[in-house]
Amino acid sequence: MNPAALENPLRHLDDWDDYVASRYKPGKAAEEFRNYDPDANPGVAEFYRQNHALQTAAFVQSKRAEYLPLRKGKKTIWEAAEFLNTLVDESDPDTDLSQIDHLLQTSEAIRRDGHPRWFVLAGFVHDLGKALCLYGEPQWAVVGDTFPVGCAYSEKIVFYDYFRANPDWNNPLYRDLYGIYEPNCGLDKVQMSWGHDEYIYQVTRNYLPEPAQYMLRFHSFYAAHKHGAYQHLMSNHDHEMFEWVRKFNPYDLYSKGAEKPNMQELLPYYRDLIAEYFPEKIDW
Ligand SMILES: [Fe+2]
Ligand SMILES: [Fe+2]
Numbered sequence: 059m060n061p062a063a064l065e066n067p068l069r070h071l072d073d074w075d076d077y078v079a080s081r082y083k084p085g086k087a088a089e090e091f092r093n094y095d096p097d098a099n100p101g102v103a104e105f106y107r108q109n110h111a112l113q114t115a116a117f118v119q120s121k122r123a124e125y126l127p128l129r130k131g132k133k134t135i136w137e138a139a140e141f142l143n144t145l146v147d148e149s150d151p152d153t154d155l156s157q158i159d160h161l162l163q164t165s166e167a168i169r170r171d172g173h174p175r176w177f178v179l180a181g182f183v184h185d186l187g188k189a190l191c192l193y194g195e196p197q198w199a200v201v202g203d204t205f206p207v208g209c210a211y212s213e214k215i216v217f218y219d220y221f222r223a224n225p226d227w228n229n230p231l232y233r234d235l236y237g238i239y240e241p242n243c244g245l246d247k248v249q250m251s252w253g254h255d256e257y258i259y260q261v262t263r264n265y266l267p268e269p270a271q272y273m274l275r276f277h278s279f280y281a282a283h284k285h286g287a288y289q290h291l292m293s294n295h296d297h298e299m300f301e302w303v304r305k306f307n308p309y310d311l312y313s314k315g316a317e318k319p320n321m322q323e324l325l326p327y328y329r330d331l332i333a334e335y336f337p338e339k340i341d342w
Contacts, residue, residue: 066197067104071145071188072160074201077102079311081216082284103217109198110220113251115207115232121199121252126260130193132339135332138186145191155318161185162319165328167309179331180270181309183262184277187254189342199252204278206248209237212287216280235290244293245276253278261342265335269302276303277310 068074077099096103133141142157155163165181190200203216210233211221226232239248250256259275266274281287283303292300 064108064196064198067101067108068197069101071191071197071201073101074105074197075160075310078203078278078280079314082311084312105197106202106217107220107223108196109202109251110215110217111223112198113205113207114224114226115238115249117199118207118249118252122249125257128261128341130342133342134339135183135186135336138189138342141192142186142189145188155314157185157188158321159319160314162321162324162328163313163315164309166319166324167313168306175331176267176270176335177273177306179335180266180273180306182328182331183258184274184306184310185254185258187256187258187261187274190254190257200254202251202253202278203280204251204253204255204276205281206237206239206288206291207251208232208249209239209291210235212281212285214281214285214287239291241290242293243291245291245296248291250275250279255279261340262336265337265340269299272299272303273306276300277306279303283307 139158139161145157161182161184164184165178168181169178188200191197205211205215207226208231211218211224211227215221221227231237255275255278259271262274263271276283282289282292283300284307289297
């Protein structure tokens with residue numbers, strides 16, 4: 059399969075986020091999503107077909123080498139948010155909520171519950187890595203459930219069968235349970251599929267407390283934080299930190315409201331919050 063020849067199957071990048079939210083609708087059985095019907099949402103199914111076939115260990119290596127260390131230039135958090143906001147699809151009649159609106163709805167829900175300031179800030183920056191899309195990355199390399207590469211895929215990953223088309227599926231080393239890793243080596247040593255989670259973690263890691271780093275880095279790692287997969291690679295410290303990842307998740311999934319956040323009203327609070335943790339410009 060030639061990656062360059064593929065079309066982006068999602069009408070809008072947020073279709074993936076909406077799909078995940080519907081997968082974990084309150085009251086829905088945890089395992090129900092595994093029997094998800096590709097015909098019900100062909101765009102999402104095609105998206106996962108591409109994602110699972112093309113996120114190889116070699117691909118992840120190549121993207122890490124391309125983006126890390128960070129070399130896309132310096133930007134303030136605000137400039138990054140405004141840059142990401144250019145992603146809004148004017149022709150989508152379903153929603154007039156922008157990327158910044160999703161970030162503010164997430165962070166404001168966290169603030170309303172009285173969590174610490176760094177937690178609110180994590181909510182505000184968590185999806186800024188989607189700027190990868192504006193750098194020309196295809197959807198399957200920006201969003202989607204994330205998973206370790208270089209070892210066996212867990213059957214708890216959504217659309218698991220699509221991994222059969224991944225060249226790593228037939229690699230004797232990579233199909234081993236531990237693959238290139240040691241038992242309980244800790245997730246910091248594990249390479250995750252490439253996307254907006256790893257990218258925003260790398261951009262912000264020097265400035266945010268560790269629980270926030272975990273929230274950003276693993277917020278799409280549903281196989282682990284929702285379904286308990288990959289415990290054989292996780293350390294005790296990962297388990298402690300995943301409590302925070304789980305605390306963050308409902309704010310990401312369920313904070314979408316019809317009401318557009320009032321940017322002008324919120325601006326002073328966020329200006330102070332960002333200045334408290336970040337220097338003026340950071341590397342992207
Ligand atoms: Fe995200
Ligand atoms: Fe999000």
